[in-house]
Amino acid sequence: MEVLWNHLHTHAEISWKEVETTNYLVALFKKSGFHPVRFQHIPGFYVEIGNDKPVVGLRADMDALWQEVDGEHQANHSCGHDAHMTIVTEAMHLLKKMEGDFSGTIRAIFQPAEELGNGANRVVEEGIIDDMDYLFGIHLRPKSEIGFPNCAPGIQHGACLFVKGEIKGEDHHGARPHEGINAIEVGGIIQQHLKNIHISPFIPASIKMTNFHAGTDNFNIIPGKATFGLDIRSQTNEGMTFLKGEISRLLEHISNIYNVPIEYELIDDVPAAMINPEAEKIMEQAIIHTLGKNALVSTIETPGSDDFHYYTANRPQVKATMLALGANVSPGLHHPHMTFNHESLKNGVEVLVEACMLATKK
Template identity: 50%
Template structure:
């Protein structure tokens, strides 16, 4: 495969250079989708666009088994050198490049000889909604094994090493508002101070206790109240909560406790606190068979000494919605060590581009092993 990789390297570098320099945010990946479609069709692949959303898929072969490879295609919106813009600081440009590389390698290797390979280019991962939208298309319904990939920060995984699974945590982003009573600063008894309510809410969140063997947190991440006048007691406020748990059942328990806390604080002050879940991610449901296949693929590519079984990470990833909503899918996500610094989502994030070829090879080997296992 090394010879095939080297022959493909110029094309892979060209693809990455374009995708990296043309980032688009969630649900607006129009030019990205267009570029992927044009490139893949020029290479002779039949492309299927999703109905009503950005993104696309490519299917090779027919029949069973059905092996899937999913990549995300959106970028982040963030400040880069003083200017707010779309920016590929999460590595999705690299993920797309590796997925294209697998298609090119599969064609060179005559895969699949029997069965079906589906490569899905999914929108809006950063919003936590893309996987759910793709599930509605039905493209995942017949998949047996599903593989994903994510570049990893240098402080989590050394360059050249790879992990057979990423165990992301569950997350909920909650937005709320407090409706109290505004009053003159000299007459606090006539008002219901939204800041005091918020302070009590912060303190009450610290009283939540779930299973201490499973990491979990609930904290306030945004609070806005009051104006320029220091002598006015603010009656209204807006806030955000960030909830994390390493397991889905603990997240369910944590959210019940958070709801109880909000209700208790509202009753204590006699105010209304409204809230809703703005976005959420489920925790990883890693399949042991898929993880084993990925471990074998890594060992085959870079050696057992550079194979890591799993990485537990507090970050979220909407890839895991597929296994949770389609329990028949055996899934795992490759963690690719690539000297990524300073860190994921940092505006100046960079990584070793040579690792893209390694990632392609690992994913190709995983796909081959999955076909052989059936």
């Protein structure tokens, strides 16, 4: 298991570029007697064992982040996707040896582009979850959330939305500010009024400007054009719907007041988790059966997001939950020097295998 993780960790690939990762894992599964099926239009693949119903899915995300590590920019598995692939691969190999002990189909999905928030949608378009009954995901958790070896049967991720906008005025002379609109000032007004959007205090949420570009090397030109980006978070889908409406009204209002076009688009609209109680109960029992009752903690709530929840948003009939795997992740997820307790890999395999066995119990 450690050899597999090390290969995936040292051969990280960013979103939509997971070609060699796909090739490596496909070859590994073929060598073990599986029949992996590549996705038609995107990197990634699925592989299954068994037949008939129920159909139980395991999802592993494949992509790495592009970030600076020790002064160099590189693909880096600082979110633990290398661990997720390792766990699901090992789980499938173990389940293959137990094929006579369950009825139904177990299908592992190796999904690209989770970090961009749109890989799951593309997998849905491939049609491979249309007949699925259960879907189990997995994610390493920081030490600050769950200590090793504890696990939770679900992760209540929040909703996440990015707004990509453009202020489309005209440049004008620095000596004649009255002849046009300063896009930097308009950006400042947007930032200021974002703080005046008030959502129910019972819903954790945040809105912030995370990107702004305007101007050139010529300091005597007042920029009329600028681009900006917003990061919006809500712990509930209802809260996100409210925030979308408020932001749209705000940008249209500022556009009218300053008489400058402000164009924007909503991108990577990732929904909040929709945890199925039946799937959650199966995962809870799997944790108890494999790690003991003392290792079970309640479903956790986190402001982070995961495109895993697109599966249930697109196919509500799928009963889904995500295992929160205590791994003592430190200093934290997405940190360039993220580390975790590798003993958690074995725990993840055992819990997912048991969850599949419970979901397909004869």
